[in-house]
Amino acid sequence: MIDFACKQFKIDQVIKCSLGLTKAEYKIFEYLLKHQAGKISTTDLSKKTNLDLTTIQKSVKKLYEKGILIRTQKNMDGGGYVFCYQVKDKSEIKQTVLKTINSWVEKVDFEMREWNKK
Amino acid sequence: MIDFACKQFKIDQVIKCSLGLTKAEYKIFEYLLKHQAGKISTTDLSKKTNLDLTTIQKSVKKLYEKGILIRTQKNMDGGGYVFCYQVKDKSEIKQTVLKTINSWVEKVDFEMREWNKK
Numbered sequence: 001m002i003d004f005a006c007k008q009f010k011i012d013q014v015i016k017c018s019l020g021l022t023k024a025e026y027k028i029f030e031y032l033l034k035h036q037a038g039k040i041s042t043t044d045l046s047k048k049t050n051l052d053l054t055t056i057q058k059s060v061k062k063l064y065e066k067g068i069l070i071r072t073q074k075n076m077d078g079g080g081y082v083f084c085y086q087v088k089d090k091s092e093i094k095q096t097v098l099k100t101i102n103s104w105v106e107k108v109d110f111e112m113r114e115w116n117k118k
Numbered sequence: 119m120i121d122f123a124c125k126q127f128k129i130d131q132v133i134k135c136s137l138g139l140t141k142a143e144y145k146i147f148e149y150l151l152k153h154q155a156g157k158i159s160t161t162d163l164s165k166k167t168n169l170d171l172t173t174i175q176k177s178v179k180k181l182y183e184k185g186i187l188i189r190t191q192k193n194m195d196g197g198g199y200v201f202c203y204q205v206k207d208k209s210e211i212k213q214t215v216l217k218t219i220n221s222w223v224e225k226v227d228f229e230m231r232e233w234n235k236k
Contacts, residue, residue, distance in 0.1 A: 002225050004122045006135035009228040017124035040201065094234050105223055107120050111129040112215060116208050 018100035019068065019093075024051055025059045030070060034089035039072055039084035060085050068093060126226035128167065136218035137211075142169055143177045147186060157190055157202035178203050186211060 002009045005017060012062040016026045031036050032040070047055045060083075069085045076082065087093075120127045133142070134144045152162050158166070164174045181187040181203075188206055193199045205211075 001231060002123075002222065004121075004125075004222050005127045006130045007122075007125060009123045009125075010225075014123045014226060014229075015233070019203055024128075050227060059174055087167060090234050094230050097230060101223065104120065104122050105219065108129075108219055109216065111132075112212050115133070116212050117131055 013096050014101070015093075018097045019066065021063075022059070024055050025063055027051065028056065028059050029063060029087065032069070032085065034088070039074070039086045041074070041082050041084050043082075045085070067096070128157070133211075133215050137184065139181075140177070142173050143181055143230070145169065146174065146177050147181060147205065149209070150203065150208050157192070157204045158198050159192070161200075162201070185214070226228045 002014060003009060012026075019029075022027060028045060028051070029050055031045070040055045042053060045051075045060070046056045049056070051059070060069060060071075064071050064085070067088070069087055071081070072084050072086075073081045074084050119205075120129060120132060124157070130144075132165070137147075139147060145167055146163060149163070160171060160174045160178060163169075163178070164171045165172070176189060178189075178201075187203045187208060190202050191199045192202050211230050
């Protein structure tokens with residue numbers, strides 16, 4: 001648990017919030033972290049996470065845009081392709097999270113300077 | 119307002135918590151900050167803050183021990199003395215607050231490293 005101003009936070013909560021993820025996005029993120037090796041299609045993700053395909057598609061798009069997921073194209077035998085997803089390296093994600101937390105702390109620093117002037 | 123993990127905090131809350139103050143102690147602290155110039159006795163503090171003398175005495179003791187207040191001895195005409203209190207310089211208090219906040223952040227850092235190893 002992490003303390004901040006007499007409130008307690010789980011690390012999961014801190015990560016979820018600092019990456020700005022919805023509940024569904026975080027569920028996908030968590031699932032992919034546990035299965036880092038593999039690339040997975042949205043259809044399979046839907047089966048594994050019990051989230052409907054529309055939610056999955058919306059969520060992986062957001063996760064990809066946020067730079068949390070890597071997207072690869074898998075060509076189908078009969079032509080066409082599907083996108084497959086995998087999560088980026090944990091160290092990279094850690095850096096992103098820490099950057100956001102630093103920006104929160106800078107705000108404290110700023111407000112303390114204002115407080116000092118009062 | 120300060121954001122931390124999708125919760126919002128007032129700077130007052132952050133200060134109060136990082137200094138580990140009770141409601142009464144914070145009330146006294148706030149009063150003294152607004153009247154930084156003067157030294158004040160516990161009796162006068164009680165009148166000004168509407169807190170009973172026992173609470174005041176317990177609170178200033180804690181605030182003094184925490185290094186937030188300065189205590190001076192005022193000799194009485196008829197012999198004996200009373201203690202008078204004033205708050206330390208805001209910059210010093212700011213440093214104490216920031217130190218605690220840094221220790222909170224170090225915890226996040228630590229937990230993120232643990233998370234990275236999982």
